[in-house]
Amino acid sequence: MIDEAIDAGKVGIVTNPVLPGDHPDPSIVRVGTDYYMVTSTFQFFPGVQVLHSVDLVNWKAIGHVITRKSQLDLTGMPDSFGVFAPDISYYDGKFWVVVPYYHGQPRCTTLLFTADRPEGPYSEAIMLNHHFIDPSIFNDDDGKRYLVFGGGWVHEMERDGSGLVGEAKQVWPGTGGAAPEAPHILKRNGWYYLMLAEGGTFFGHMETLSRSRSIWGPYEPCPHNPVLTQRDPEKFIQRAGHGKLVQDEEGNWWMFHLGGRPLTPGGYCPLGRETFLQPVQWTDDEWFTVGDAGEPCASLVLTQHGLVQAPACDLHDHFTGTELSPDWEWVRHPVEEGYSLSPKGLRIVCKPFIPYSLQSTLLLTRRWHSFGFEATATVAFYPESRGEEAGMTMYRDTDAFLFFNVRNGLGQTAAQPFDVKRLYENQEHEGLYLEVGQYVNVLKTTLGTWRLPIQHGERIWLKIRLEPKTQLFTLFYSIDGRVFEETGIALSAEFLYPERSNRFLCFTAPRIGLYARGVYGEMEGYAQFSSFTMEPLR
Numbered sequence: 001m002i003d004e005a006i007d008a009g010k011v012g013i014v015t016n017p018v019l020p021g022d023h024p025d026p027s028i029v030r031v032g033t034d035y036y037m038v039t040s041t042f043q044f045f046p047g048v049q050v051l052h053s054v055d056l057v058n059w060k061a062i063g064h065v066i067t068r069k070s071q072l073d074l075t076g077m078p079d080s081f082g083v084f085a086p087d088i089s090y091y092d093g094k095f096w097v098v099v100p101y102y103h104g105q106p107r108c109t110t111l112l113f114t115a116d117r118p119e120g121p122y123s124e125a126i127m128l129n130h131h132f133i134d135p136s137i138f139n140d141d142d143g144k145r146y147l148v149f150g151g152g153w154v155h156e157m158e159r160d161g162s163g164l165v166g167e168a169k170q171v172w173p174g175t176g177g178a179a180p181e182a183p184h185i186l187k188r189n190g191w192y193y194l195m196l197a198e199g200g201t202f203f204g205h206m207e208t209l210s211r212s213r214s215i216w217g218p219y220e221p222c223p224h225n226p227v228l229t230q231r232d233p234e235k236f237i238q239r240a241g242h243g244k245l246v247q248d249e250e251g252n253w254w255m256f257h258l259g260g261r262p263l264t265p266g267g268y269c270p271l272g273r274e275t276f277l278q279p280v281q282w283t284d285d286e287w288f289t290v291g292d293a294g295e296p297c298a299s300l301v302l303t304q305h306g307l308v309q310a311p312a313c314d315l316h317d318h319f320t321g322t323e324l325s326p327d328w329e330w331v332r333h334p335v336e337e338g339y340s341l342s343p344k345g346l347r348i349v350c351k352p353f354i355p356y357s358l359q360s361t362l363l364l365t366r367r368w369h370s371f372g373f374e375a376t377a378t379v380a381f382y383p384e385s386r387g388e389e390a391g392m393t394m395y396r397d398t399d400a401f402l403f404f405n406v407r408n409g410l411g412q413t414a415a416q417p418f419d420v421k422r423l424y425e426n427q428e429h430e431g432l433y434l435e436v437g438q439y440v441n442v443l444k445t446t447l448g449t450w451r452l453p454i455q456h457g458e459r460i461w462l463k464i465r466l467e468p469k470t471q472l473f474t475l476f477y478s479i480d481g482r483v484f485e486e487t488g489i490a491l492s493a494e495f496l497y498p499e500r501s502n503r504f505l506c507f508t509a510p511r512i513g514l515y516a517r518g519v520y521g522e523m524e525g526y527a528q529f530s531s532f533t534m535e536p537l538r
Helices: 002-007 420-425
Strands: 012-015 027-031 034-038 047-053 060-066 087-091 094-102 108-115 126-131 136-139 145-149 153-157 164-170 181-188 191-198 206-212 238-247 253-260 274-282 288-290 299-302 315-317 329-331 339-342 345-349 363-367 373-382 389-397 400-408 432-440 443-451 459-466 472-478 485-492 511-517 526-536
Touching: 027 238, 034 087, 047 094, 060 094, 060 108, 087 136, 094 136, 126 145, 126 153, 126 164, 136 181, 145 181, 181 238, 191 238, 206 238, 238 274, 253 288, 274 299, 345 511, 363 389, 373 389, 373 400, 373 511, 389 459, 389 526, 400 459, 432 485, 443 485, 511 526
Parallel strands: 027 087
Antiparallel strands: 012 299, 027 034, 034 047, 047 060, 087 094, 094 108, 108 126, 136 145, 145 153, 153 164, 181 191, 191 206, 238 253, 253 274, 274 288, 315 526, 329 363, 339 345, 345 526, 363 511, 373 459, 373 526, 389 400, 389 511, 400 432, 432 443, 459 472, 472 485
């Protein structure tokens, strides 16, 4: 019967993940026929990307919650700090987003933002408390509201969101797994269901469940905990947990959760933590199960007429709007007056910044969505000083990134730390050069330089290809947009994987980006990006 329904177009086959690539800690809310989701963004700005869907499967970024430095200043924010797991809810005609702001203290600061529209603009922050990570809001049917946060804590909240009422209480600490976090409460048939993520966000991650007749407890654990985890180390969906439930218009229940896809069993997850969709089934004794008997499904069937899952990583941007697409996010805040948009495209000024510092940058990034892809950027470079550069980047954080750029004059040619004085003094050759530079733990290795047969202001096409099977980058350039020359460089992408971080626990996955950069104390030119495309490779 299912096969016949599929042939008739009455159902759609959905392949997980539904949000591939660096979309951890999903939170979802349905308002009418629309679904809205937020995920973690850490040190990237704008922060807390808001996504929209009408079918639970195909998602489009529509805005951000944190769009102004006055809401949250990320200057100096260490890698993998900043915006942890946010939660979105809807109450009294408004969208409410609580954000755990982790800034290196033992606890997070919980910030609340509200907006009349899901895409924003959102209010200035209301500080609610300093406590454990991962807050969420539960709106009870008696009008009372509660803030729930990691470790199974509950605290009543003022109805207008202006503050908290009384004292917090830990109502259920979980089943004993490490790091009980990501709590969500829902109410059904008089039961309060409290979910927690346990075991940490790595292999062995899981979702556990309890319930009570009172929001304050006592809570009884589900007899078949965990309700979601990956028990088979050979399956391609691992690290499953941190889930939230939503009910669709037809009354069906679904869970969105994070997970990772390792290249090999127990190996690296190049795309980091992604968002997956699972069916939820309620049992006769009023518990529920998730996925396939508690394990995540790689694919599932949705009974929606004409549902087609759009391919991941098929992107085209000509920067012709008045604002950047919300798919783009800067590394921390952009340098002031560092970029603009016009009918000619995206202009990034060659303002100086240190790419591995924790200050403002002009590194504009977007997520990888597949294990292999081909990305091309078109740029016209108008430098004013020797040492200026502009082009593409493959970026994980300040400890690992790759630059593929056009440089005004030949720069550093040996593996050495970045030094502004040395950079300036080493400008031995005039003209435009193509350069490939790899940064690992502040050490730069120049992998190649080539003299370019173009003048200032002439366009050049830069292309980076990531082979899905070998995980090798190959780099190309063209001066006419049709014939591409290969640089001869083949570089493993492994140094960008989150698990390859040596100095800290890395929560962010690799991104691709555009940038321009100048030299301190020198005149500033600019780069004009007129197009960017990114297509998946199978």
